[in-house]
Amino acid sequence: MEKIRNFVENMFLSLPDTPEVREAKAHILEGMADRYEALLAQGKSADEAFGVVAGEFGSMEELRQELGLSASASVPSGPVPEPDSALWEEYRLFRKKFTAGTTLGVVLCILGLVVSMILAQFRWATKLNLHHIAFLSVIAAAVGLFVYFGIQEESYGRRLRQEGVPAEKTGRGEEPLNGFIMLTATAVYLILGFTRNLWHPGWIVFLIGAALCKAVEFWKRR
Numbered sequence: 001m002e003k004i005r006n007f008v009e010n011m012f013l014s015l016p017d018t019p020e021v022r023e024a025k026a027h028i029l030e031g032m033a034d035r036y037e038a039l040l041a042q043g044k045s046a047d048e049a050f051g052v053v054a055g056e057f058g059s060m061e062e063l064r065q066e067l068g069l070s071a072s073a074s075v076p077s078g079p080v081p082e083p084d085s086a087l088w089e090e091y092r093l094f095r096k097k098f099t100a101g102t103t104l105g106v107v108l109c110i111l112g113l114v115v116s117m118i119l120a121q122f123r124w125a126t127k128l129n130l131h132h133i134a135f136l137s138v139i140a141a142a143v144g145l146f147v148y149f150g151i152q153e154e155s156y157g158r159r160l161r162q163e164g165v166p167a168e169k170t171g172r173g174e175e176p177l178n179g180f181i182m183l184t185a186t187a188v189y190l191i192l193g194f195t196r197n198l199w200h201p202g203w204i205v206f207l208i209g210a211a212l213c214k215a216v217e218f219w220k221r222r
Helices: 001-011 019-041 046-055 060-067 087-120 123-127 130-162 177-196 204-221
Strands: none
Touching: 001 019, 001 046, 019 087, 019 204, 087 130, 087 204, 123 130, 130 177, 177 204
C-alpha cells in the first residue's frame, strides 16, 4: 500500500494544491487501493498487483483535462524532488551508458557504410562479397547495442514505476524504439538487396534509421 501511496503522490506533484485536486487524489488513491487488494485476493503477488494498478492509472494529460486544468496550471512552483533510492542512482548512471551506447550504435551504422564502400572498390573483395559481409556484421553489432540498451531501459523504467517514480522521470522507456527502427532498416535493406539487387544505394535506409534514432532520443529528452 505504501508503494501505491507514493506512486499517487508523485503523479500529483505537478498539479496545483486545490480542493478539487486533493479530492481527485483521494478518490484515485482509494480506487487503486481497492483494485490492489482485489488483485491480491486473486492470487497475484504484491509486485504484479502494483504493476497492474500502476498501468491502469492512465495519463496525467487526461487527468488535467478531467480537472479542467490548463498546461500552465500544472507547472509546479518549485523543482520536483528527485527520487531518493539506490535504484534511481543506478538508473542515472545507466542513462549515461545508454546515451554512449546508442551514439556508438549510430557511429557503427555510418562506419559500416564507409567500410563497405571502401571494400567495394577492390575486385577481390567484391568477388568474396566481403563488402556485404563487413557491412552486415557492423550493422548487426549496432542493432545489438540498440536492442540491449532498449531492453535495459525498459527494465529500469518498469522497476522504477513499481517504486512509485512517475513515468515522465524515467524517459517513458516502455519500448526500445531504437532497436525496432534499426531492425526494420536491416530488414528493408536485405529485401531491397536480395529482391531488387539494390545493395547500393539501398544502404541509405541505415542513414535514415540512424537519423530516426537520434530524433527519438531528442524527443524523449524534450
